[in-house]
Amino acid sequence: MRSTFIATTTELLADDPRAALVLADISAADFRSAARRHPDRVLNVGIREQLMIGVAGGLALTGLRPIVHSYATFLVDRAYEQIKLDLGHQGVGAVLVSIGGSYDASAEGRTHQSPGDVALFDTLGRWTVRVPGHPDEVAPLLRSAVRGDDAVYLRLSSQANAVGYAGADRLRVLRRGSAGAPLVVAIGPVLDAMLAATTGLDVTVAYTHTARPFDVAGLRELADRDVVLVEPYLAGTSSAVLGRALADRPHRLLALGVTEVDLHRYGDPADHARWHGLDAAGLRRSIAAFLPVGVA
Amino acid sequence: MSQSTTTADRVDPVGPLLTRITGDEKHGPSAHSTLDVLWVLYDRVLRITPETVDDPDRDRFVLSKGHGPAAFYAVLAAKGFIPESWLDDLAGPDSRLGHHPDRLLVPGVEIGSGSLGHGLGLAVGMVLGLRAQGLTDPRVYVLLGDAELDEGSNHEAIAYAGATGLDRLTAVVIDNQSATHGWPGGIASRFTAHGWTAGTVDGRDHEEIRAGLTGHRPGRPHAVVARVGVK
Numbered sequence: 001m002r003s004t005f006i007a008t009t010t011e012l013l014a015d016d017p018r019a020a021l022v023l024a025d026i027s028a029a030d031f032r033s034a035a036r037r038h039p040d041r042v043l044n045v046g047i048r049e050q051l052m053i054g055v056a057g058g059l060a061l062t063g064l065r066p067i068v069h070s071y072a073t074f075l076v077d078r079a080y081e082q083i084k085l086d087l088g089h090q091g092v093g094a095v096l097v098s099i100g101g102s103y104d105a106s107a108e109g110r111t112h113q114s115p116g117d118v119a120l121f122d123t124l125g126r127w128t129v130r131v132p133g134h135p136d137e138v139a140p141l142l143r144s145a146v147r148g149d150d151a152v153y154l155r156l157s158s159q160a161n162a163v164g165y166a167g168a169d170r171l172r173v174l175r176r177g178s179a180g181a182p183l184v185v186a187i188g189p190v191l192d193a194m195l196a197a198t199t200g201l202d203v204t205v206a207y208t209h210t211a212r213p214f215d216v217a218g219l220r221e222l223a224d225r226d227v228v229l230v231e232p233y234l235a236g237t238s239s240a241v242l243g244r245a246l247a248d249r250p251h252r253l254l255a256l257g258v259t260e261v262d263l264h265r266y267g268d269p270a271d272h273a274r275w276h277g278l279d280a281a282g283l284r285r286s287i288a289a290f291l292p293v294g295v296a
Numbered sequence: 297m298s299q300s301t302t303t304a305d306r307v308d309p310v311g312p313l314l315t316r317i318t319g320d321e322k323h324g325p326s327a328h329s330t331l332d333v334l335w336v337l338y339d340r341v342l343r344i345t346p347e348t349v350d351d352p353d354r355d356r357f358v359l360s361k362g363h364g365p366a367a368f369y370a371v372l373a374a375k376g377f378i379p380e381s382w383l384d385d386l387a388g389p390d391s392r393l394g395h396h397p398d399r400l401l402v403p404g405v406e407i408g409s410g411s412l413g414h415g416l417g418l419a420v421g422m423v424l425g426l427r428a429q430g431l432t433d434p435r436v437y438v439l440l441g442d443a444e445l446d447e448g449s450n451h452e453a454i455a456y457a458g459a460t461g462l463d464r465l466t467a468v469v470i471d472n473q474s475a476t477h478g479w480p481g482g483i484a485s486r487f488t489a490h491g492w493t494a495g496t497v498d499g500r501d502h503e504e505i506r507a508g509l510t511g512h513r514p515g516r517p518h519a520v521v522a523r524v525g526v527k
Contacts, residue, residue: 020424020425041428045452045456046455046456048452048453050413050448050452051420051449053417054418054420054421054453055421055424056421057418057421058417058419058420058422058423058424058425059421059422059424060421061418061425062352062421062425062426063352064425064428082414085408085414086414086417086418089398089408090399090407090408091400
């Protein structure tokens with residue numbers, strides 16, 4: 001996903017005179033040739049994340065379309081107030097593109113991880129949040145984001161599903177259960193684990209790469225009583241959105257995701273998926289415990 | 297200049313307008329500390345009028361220190377950017393003028409500010425954005441306070457602007473010695489250490505202020521430290 005982002009952004013910088021890229025050293029080497037061709041629109045401010053967002057706000061105020069990129073924890077967590085004020089409060093947008101969100105950088109430790117990034121955007125409102133599950137989903141999402149003027153967060157991951165899905169901004173049904181069967185929703189790169197976890201169960205499995213705005217209409221159409229949501233960031237991030245969407249009907253919701261625990265462990269992303277119960281076996285355990293007797 | 301002459305008297309017609317802003321102005325002293333610099337900026341330096349508030353080629357004035365904007369509002373009214381009648385209702389439920397300014401509510405206000413340490417970064421972005429679009433005439437002026445410099449975000453912007461020679465940028469620091477731990481060695485040196493040019497002026501002396509504000513040189517951002525009375 002990161003290499004797709006670099007290639008697509010390089011093309012956008014060449015094709016769209018409004019496009020500008022703001023970096024804080026991360027990935028700067030990958031944009032060296034783009035920076036040579038567009039020195040005024042490829043801006044590496046050094047290791048200064050507050051400034052990175054401030055500069056993006058200033059660029060947007062003059063009519064440019066900033067793409068801003070770093071690790072999620074530096075881009076979002078560290079510069080949260082700049083995102084809130086230098087973009088949101090000024091009434092301008094930007095395209096924020098992160099890597100390493102939850103535990104892609106497992107070997108680097110907690111300092112390089114941000115499972116809470118999407119929850120932070122929920123405190124700000126009006127952000128579109130895209131969580132592609134496959135490299136093929138990245139370029140169309142990035143291109144459409146740069147074409148617009150609004151505030152977009154594109155959360156890239158080194159975890160990916162085997163297949164990418166175009167048009168998955170709405171819930172896309174990948175497996176259809178019987179009438180009234182529980183609905184299982186996967187956001188982004190947790191889909192494959194979810195498909196494996198629900199093999200043989202009478203459930204409907206739907207996928208989306210768009211966390212915000214969440215496809216509420218699609219959810220209401222597909223959901224009956226039991227809903228399971230799996231997202232690749234902080235567990236429960238989307239619970240309020242789904243709760244509001246289904247407020248007028250009796251329902252049960254199981255919200256799975258990365259737990260809030262700082263594990264103080266390294267290892268690889270698969271280890272962390274297992275420790276947070278997001279591997280196929282862990283998901284299966286949680287879902288089986290939640291679903292009505294007879295389904296699982 | 298006579299010590300008994302009040303600031304408001306010397307920047308007529310702003311004085312009566314400043315008096316007109318009633319209500320609970322929570323940052324009174326800081327409002328008056330900026331008055332002379334603001335007047336000189338709008339009266340003699342900035343290339344901006346009520347007719348050109350959306351002109352891409354305009355100069356930008358960025359009030360980073362959003363506290364105590366009464367003087368800013370009074371100057372905007374004096375120069376016709378906003379109706380004088382707006383001054384009568386500061387921070388009321390239907391007022392466009394609050395204790396911190398909002399760019400979406402007030403014509404001529406380039407940024408909404410209040411949280412300290414945001415203006416300089418935004419201004420750096422404006423300079424870069426203008427340059428990328430071939431707009432090399434506009435200058436971007438940022439007004440900060442000496443205590444505001446405590447915020448580390450400013451130092452990210454000062455270091456970057458100096459290292460990259462952003463010569464369309466001018467920072468004006470109103471120094472009323474309100475920073476809790478002060479700035480040993482002086483405020484100007486914080487900028488010159490990073491490659492800026494800098495000058496220190498009497499923040500009540502209009503000719504000194506004007507000279508400082510126009511004292512920039514090619515290839516370097518410029519800082520003006522305007523000393524006013526201690527808060």
